[in-house]
Amino acid sequence: MEIYSSLGIQAGISIFSHIFFIGITFYALQAFRLDQLFKKGRTIQIQLIYILLSIAIGSSVSNFILDISNWSKQLPYIFT
Incomplete structure (x- = not known):
């Protein structure tokens, strides 16, 4: 159940972002x-x-921020 909760939270953060x-x-x-x-x-x-420019630029910026966030969470795996 913890995996589903984590995926749900991540989806909510992505939508909000x-x-x-x-x-x-x-x-x-x-x-x-x-x-x-x-x-x-x-x-x-x-x-x-x-509207279309807002969606294109805003989604790109959001994806960038979310990618940086996910990659920073994965950095500790370099040292394992």
């Missing part, structure tokens, strides 16, 4: 003026680009 970093990325992308790159009246496409 992804949502957190996607939100931070969405907030950070608001500083850019991407609307100048698009034609006038393309509001839906601009919003879609913000």
Whole structure:
């Protein structure tokens, strides 16, 4: 049962991490003026680009942080 509990906790942390970093990325992308790159009246496409960029960048950052965390937990196995 301990394995299932550990996997559940890890899944919860991963979901929270992804949502957190996607939100931070969405907030950070608001500083850019991407609307100048698009034609006038393309509001839906601009919003879609913000969402897709937020998901892509936020997920990448989250995966990086989670990988570093998992690798740091595995470092003690070098000395066994």
